[in-house]
Amino acid sequence: MRNPLRSEADAFRFxxxxxxxxxVIVGAAYVNTxxxxxxxxxxxxxxxxxxxxxxxxxxxxxxxxxxxSTPAGTHRVLLVAAPGTESVxxxxxxxxxxxxxxxxxxxxEALTGGVDDRRADAERTAEALxxxxxxxxxxxxxxxxxxxxxxxxxxxxxxxxxxxxxDEFVESVRSRVTIPVSRA
Amino acid sequence: MAAHxxxxxxxxxxxxxxxxxxxxxxxxxxxFLFIASEIMLFGSFFTAYFFVRVVNGTPWPTPPFHLPVYxxxxxxxxxxxxxxxxxxxxxxxxxxxxxxxxxGLLLTFLMGLTFLITQAVEYSRIGFNxxxxxxxxxxxxxxxxxGVHVFVGLSILLFMTIRAFRGHFSAEHxxxxxxxxxxxxxxxxxxIVVYMTVYIL
Numbered sequence: 001m002r003n004p005l006r007s008e009a010d011a012f013r014f015x016x017x018x019x020x021x022x023x024v025i026v027g028a029a030y031v032n033t034x035x036x037x038x039x040x041x042x043x044x045x046x047x048x049x050x051x052x053x054x055x056x057x058x059x060x061x062x063x064x065x066x067x068x069s070t071p072a073g074t075h076r077v078l079l080v081a082a083p084g085t086e087s088v089x090x091x092x093x094x095x096x097x098x099x100x101x102x103x104x105x106x107x108x109e110a111l112t113g114g115v116d117d118r119r120a121d122a123e124r125t126a127e128a129l130x131x132x133x134x135x136x137x138x139x140x141x142x143x144x145x146x147x148x149x150x151x152x153x154x155x156x157x158x159x160x161x162x163x164x165x166x167d168e169f170v171e172s173v174r175s176r177v178t179i180p181v182s183r184a
Numbered sequence: 185m186a187a188h189x190x191x192x193x194x195x196x197x198x199x200x201x202x203x204x205x206x207x208x209x210x211x212x213x214x215x216f217l218f219i220a221s222e223i224m225l226f227g228s229f230f231t232a233y234f235f236v237r238v239v240n241g242t243p244w245p246t247p248p249f250h251l252p253v254y255x256x257x258x259x260x261x262x263x264x265x266x267x268x269x270x271x272x273x274x275x276x277x278x279x280x281x282x283x284x285x286x287x288g289l290l291l292t293f294l295m296g297l298t299f300l301i302t303q304a305v306e307y308s309r310i311g312f313n314x315x316x317x318x319x320x321x322x323x324x325x326x327x328x329x330x331g332v333h334v335f336v337g338l339s340i341l342l343f344m345t346i347r348a349f350r351g352h353f354s355a356e357h358x359x360x361x362x363x364x365x366x367x368x369x370x371x372x373x374x375x376i377v378v379y380m381t382v383y384i385l
Contacts, residue, residue, distance in 0.1 A: 005216050008365030012271045015369045015376075019264065022380045029385055036385065 002054035004047075017047055067178040068153045078158040079136070079184070080149055080173055081129055082165035083122045088129060088184045090162045097136040098156050101126040102148035115143070145169055146176040153177065219370050222333070226374055229326050233381065236318045246319040249312045256383050259302045260375065263334075266295035267372045270365050273348075280355035282348070289345040289361075292368065296338045303331050323382060330371070330378050337371045340364045 004014035021043035029036025070076045076096045081088060083101055103122040105115045119140055126138035141148020149161065161177060163170045164184040174181045236242050245251050273288025312320045344364045347353065353361055 003216060005219055005366050005370065008271065008274050008362045008369065011366045011369035011373075012267065015264075015267055015373050018373045018376050022376050026380060026384050 002051050004051055014047075017050065021047060065176060065178045066150055066153050068157050068159070069179070070157050070159055074159075076156065076158045078149065078152055078156070078161045079129065079133070080141075080145060080152075080161060080163045080165070081125060081184075082145075082169050083118065083125050085125055085129065085164045087132070088162070088164045090182070090184045092133060095135060097130075097133050098152060098158065099126050099130045099133065099136050099138045100141045100148050100152045101129075101138075102141040102145045103143050104145075105143050110143070118143070145172040149173050149176060216366075219367070222370070222374075226329065226377075229322075229329055230377075230381070233322045233326060236322050240318065242317070242319050244319060245323075246317055249310075249316070249320070251323070251383050252306055252310065253383050255302065255306055256379060259299050259306075260379050262295050262302070263299045263372055263375050266292045266299070267369050269295065270368050274358065274361050274365050277348075277353050277358045277361060278355060282351070282353070285353060285358075285361065286345070286348045289341060289348050293338060293341040293345050296334055296341060296368075300331060300334050300338065303327065303334075326378055326382055330375055333371045333374065337364075337368050340367060 003010070005011045025036055025039045025043055028039035074095055075093065076098065077092070079088060079090070079097055079099045081099065081101050083104055085101075101122040103115065103119040105118040109115060109118060122140045123138070126140055130136040130138035139152060142151060145165075152158070158179065160180045160182065161173060162182050162184050163173050170181070170183055237244050269288045269291040273285045273292060276282075276284025276288055307324075314321050314324045341364060344361055347360060
């Protein structure tokens with residue numbers, strides 16, 4: 001949905017829509033009170049539908065892909081694992097590994113306060129995996145795998161990414177970065 | 185931080201700058217959040233209005249009082265027109281027309297001032313006061329709350345106009361006009377709702 005107050009031009013268009021809606025409501029209310037109520041409901045729904053249809057500038061643009069590296073002599077691997085992953089096998093030649101587990105939560109969980117539980121799950125997974133890998137540290141990521149990776153790259157940087165998860169999970173990471181991504 | 189990451193095709197050393205989670209700039213987002221809180225404030229006053237008029241069944245306006253519908257209509261026309269001049273001002277500066285911006289802002293300010301003065305005069309002649317029942321209380325609360333917002337909008341407009349005459353805005357830099365314009369249109373939208381519910385329906 002497009003924010004009707006996103007810019008002055010949008011706010012002005014919204015004002016014009018409100019004027020038209022007000023005229024319709026007043027006209028209908030003079031004919032019959034309940035017709036006025038129906039017109040008010042229709043106007044609100046109509047404005048909501050219009051805003052829903054309006055394209056949000058830049059919303060359909062693909063997010064820019066991130067690239068990353070570490071200084072010479074350092075080789076850092078970002079291990080991205082889905083919550084609940086018990087073990088990961090990969091050729092670990094890295095000097096350092098950052099284990100990132102996104103706190104994946106459904107919309108229902110996000111609305112009902114279940115995010116804390118999902119973060120706790122993600123933290124358990126990350127710490128368990130990090131404990132089995134030399135020079136590894138654990139980190140809980142955002143609720144979207146791509147965002148979790150983006151945050152970790154911005155904070156730590158990495159030379160390659162290893163992903164443990166299903167195809168969709170792997171693709172959501174691969175689509176956001178330009179550095180090598182392999183599957184564990 | 186030794187490591188660095190950067191957006192594709194951009195030469196950058198060190199960690200990338202934090203980016204906005206939203207595509208809206210912080211200034212516009214701040215104004216949006218402010219207006220959202222304002223809508224909630226107006227919403228509480230409208231709740232009181234509907235409670236008095238619909239739930240309680242108070243006659244509107246309560247006899248023997250009358251509302252100056254036609255004066256308010258003229259005032260509404262003035263305020264709506266001021267939004268058009270505000271829009272014209274911003275469109276002008278977007279095209280680099282500084283004098284269009286100055287004229288637009290000045291006209292908007294003068295029309296807003298006219299609206300506020302007319303409302304004050306209307307208050308003095310209306311024939312009832314805040315203590316004359318729930319109808320009068322809600323009338324003054326709703327229109328007064330809006331009047332306060334017009335006053336705030338006028339203050340913003342005054343500074344925008346002064347800055348415009350000092351040459352602070354250009355085709356590339358006019359964010360201050362954009363933000364003030366959003367607020368002014370919001371004040372207009374709220375007046376249309378207030379006028380429709382209090383005076384017309």
